[in-house]
Amino acid sequence: MSGTATREAYGEALVEAGRKNPNVVVLDADLSASTKTALFAREFPERFFNMGIAEANMISVAAGLAAAGKIPFASTFAVFALGRVYDQVRLSVAYPKLGVKIAASHAGITVGEDGASHQALEDLALARVLPNLTVIVPADAAETRSAVEAAVAHPGPVYLRLGRIAVPDIYPAGHTYRIGRVDIIKEGRDVALVGCGVMVDACLQAAVTLAAEGIMALVVNASTIKPLDTETLLTVAARTGAVVTAEEHSIIGGLGGAVAELLSGELPVPVVRVGVDDRFGQSGKPAELLEAYGLTARAVVAAAKKAMALKRR
Amino acid sequence: MDGSSRPLTEAELALKARAVRRHILRMTAAAGSGHPGGSLSAADILTALYFRVLRLDATRPDWTERDRFVLSKGHGAPALYAVLAERGFFPVAELESLRRLGSRLQGHPDMKSTPGVEASTGSLGQGLSFAVGLALAGKLDRASWRVYALLGDGETQEGQIWEAAMAASHYRLDNLTAFLDHNGLQIDGPVDKVMSISPVEEKWRAFGWRVLSIDGHDLGAILRATSAAGKSSVDVAEKSEDRGRPTMIIARTIKGRGVSFMENRAEWHGKAPNAEQLEAALKELGSEGGGEGAWR
Numbered sequence: 001m002s003g004t005a006t007r008e009a010y011g012e013a014l015v016e017a018g019r020k021n022p023n024v025v026v027l028d029a030d031l032s033a034s035t036k037t038a039l040f041a042r043e044f045p046e047r048f049f050n051m052g053i054a055e056a057n058m059i060s061v062a063a064g065l066a067a068a069g070k071i072p073f074a075s076t077f078a079v080f081a082l083g084r085v086y087d088q089v090r091l092s093v094a095y096p097k098l099g100v101k102i103a104a105s106h107a108g109i110t111v112g113e114d115g116a117s118h119q120a121l122e123d124l125a126l127a128r129v130l131p132n133l134t135v136i137v138p139a140d141a142a143e144t145r146s147a148v149e150a151a152v153a154h155p156g157p158v159y160l161r162l163g164r165i166a167v168p169d170i171y172p173a174g175h176t177y178r179i180g181r182v183d184i185i186k187e188g189r190d191v192a193l194v195g196c197g198v199m200v201d202a203c204l205q206a207a208v209t210l211a212a213e214g215i216m217a218l219v220v221n222a223s224t225i226k227p228l229d230t231e232t233l234l235t236v237a238a239r240t241g242a243v244v245t246a247e248e249h250s251i252i253g254g255l256g257g258a259v260a261e262l263l264s265g266e267l268p269v270p271v272v273r274v275g276v277d278d279r280f281g282q283s284g285k286p287a288e289l290l291e292a293y294g295l296t297a298r299a300v301v302a303a304a305k306k307a308m309a310l311k312r313r
Numbered sequence: 314m315d316g317s318s319r320p321l322t323e324a325e326l327a328l329k330a331r332a333v334r335r336h337i338l339r340m341t342a343a344a345g346s347g348h349p350g351g352s353l354s355a356a357d358i359l360t361a362l363y364f365r366v367l368r369l370d371a372t373r374p375d376w377t378e379r380d381r382f383v384l385s386k387g388h389g390a391p392a393l394y395a396v397l398a399e400r401g402f403f404p405v406a407e408l409e410s411l412r413r414l415g416s417r418l419q420g421h422p423d424m425k426s427t428p429g430v431e432a433s434t435g436s437l438g439q440g441l442s443f444a445v446g447l448a449l450a451g452k453l454d455r456a457s458w459r460v461y462a463l464l465g466d467g468e469t470q471e472g473q474i475w476e477a478a479m480a481a482s483h484y485r486l487d488n489l490t491a492f493l494d495h496n497g498l499q500i501d502g503p504v505d506k507v508m509s510i511s512p513v514e515e516k517w518r519a520f521g522w523r524v525l526s527i528d529g530h531d532l533g534a535i536l537r538a539t540s541a542a543g544k545s546s547v548d549v550a551e552k553s554e555d556r557g558r559p560t561m562i563i564a565r566t567i568k569g570r571g572v573s574f575m576e577n578r579a580e581w582h583g584k585a586p587n588a589e590q591l592e593a594a595l596k597e598l599g600s601e602g603g604g605e606g607a608w609r
Binding site: 025046051057061065068069072088092096097 | 383425435438440445446448449450451453472477483
């Protein structure tokens with residue numbers, strides 16, 4: 001894939017945020033070269049705190065900084081940013097609604113060769129169940145830049161999920177992301193493809209394949225997982241009567257879970273979830289892993305047909 | 314201290330500590346649950362801090378120039394609520410609502426609901442890190458306010474405490490003073506038997522802290538130690554090895570202090586006194602010191 005990794009855009013956007021707002025501070029846990037916070041550290045060394053390999057301390061320190069009026073971004077890999085420090089995020093950050101921005105890079109299976117120990121496939125489920133926490137999965141570089149600005153402006157805690165590999169541009173430079181709004185990026189009437197992160201591009205590709213067969217798919221970029229844009233999602237569900245969700249995450253508890261929970265109670269239509277089945281990942285090249293774990297445009301096409309078949313019953 | 318209350322003399326502090334102890338017993342008895350043992354062991358430290366040491370304004374709990382206190386051992390909430398009420402952050406009469414549905418006085422400290430509470434705690438091991446974050450912010454702003462924290466001794470079995478200890482000395486947080494409420498008991502029994510934390514002083518010193526050891530029920534000693542801790546900043550430290558160091562005040566305390574049948578008894582960690590026990594405990598403490606009017 002060509003394009004820019006969301007973690008790269010994040011690192012650049014942090015520097016911008018630091019220039020605009022003197023209260024922005026950044027913490028990292030010995031991964032600043034990989035998370036790209038090193039860019040911020042170079043320009044604002046006095047506002048950068050390397051906390052060493054001690055993530056629990058990093059999260060609670062960030063909470064203290066937020067309580068004293070700072071806007072802390074705490075960065076590490078997604079496997080360490082939530083699962084490892086869940087109690088710290090729960091009590092020090094989410095419960096008191098402190099404005100800590102947890103920037104979790106290297107999320108999902110596309111971490112690649114490092115294998116299952118480093119592939120967070122459960123973080124959205126963990127994040128989504130915590131009250132007060134806003135959960136964002138930008139789809140590309142432009143959306144990431146805007147999401148960083150939105151996170152700075154948002155008073156509460158944020159979980160920002162970022163990827164390791166380069167992803168295609170969905171949006172032009174200067175795109176504006178708004179917390180709590182999902183974005184219809186292609187109109188359609190037969191089925192709604194609701195994706196996030198790397199799967200937004202897979203949904204767009206699937207829509208092209210489906211169009212060749214006369215199926216008009218609507219595509220949604222659901223970059224805010226929480227709070228969920230219930231209004232737009234109910235509208236597209238009503239318009240199409242069949243929904244597919246697609247995410248680089250377990251099929252349990254993430255975007256698919258959120259959409260299914262909403263629709264089952266408000267507007268029951270078929271929801272077919274594309275994601276990683278209930279299992280851990282493994283080592284491999286990112287593209288090979290996406291294929292092996294069924295995170296492809298082809299899988300989205302098959303899911304769309306299944307959802308439409310269920311609709312016709 | 315602000316103008317809203319005059320600094321207390323040591324004799325007055327002792328009476329205040331007695332009133333705080335009476336509140337702790339009445340609150341937990343009224344709630345039917347809570348943690349009297351570790352609240353009583355911390356009562357003198359908290360009384361000294363809130364009535365002589367901390368720069369506060371009860372009418373402005375969010376005053377940016379205030380000193381910050383983090384109760385890392387969150388189960389000591391009754392002691393914190395008692396000093397906050399006596400200090401005027403909320404009415405003393407509200408203490409009886411501890412742990413009730415809809416109360417501002419949650420079972421463990423909630424910074425969002427209680428005026429004067431600086432951190433939400435209750436899951437042990439996080440408060441010192443939170444205090445480190447506050448102290449870092451103070452350093453960034455070149456602020457004159459200081460940060461204080463109170464840790465339980467059993468709490469230091471949590472690994473995160475030592476992550477925070479490392480970070481505090483690494484970032485030279487001489488604006489941070491922590492107390493260890495070293496009462497030697499935790500829920501399952503003596504700390505030494507459950508999981509020894511010895512040698513305590515050497516550990517903190519090895520992590521780069523300046524260590525002072527005191528009797529945690531000697532109000533004068535508490536005041537002298539906090540005063541010495543305030544002089545560890547780069548500008549005023551008398552001894553070069555103290556410069557830029559955070560201070561740990563290891564306070565030897567007695568769990569259940571002040572009530573003979575509670576003292577040094579692990580079972581009073583998380584059990585409230587019944588009506589007869591409350592009466593006996595209050596009689597033993599004596600009523601001089603006031604603070605009783607609010608209780609029916």
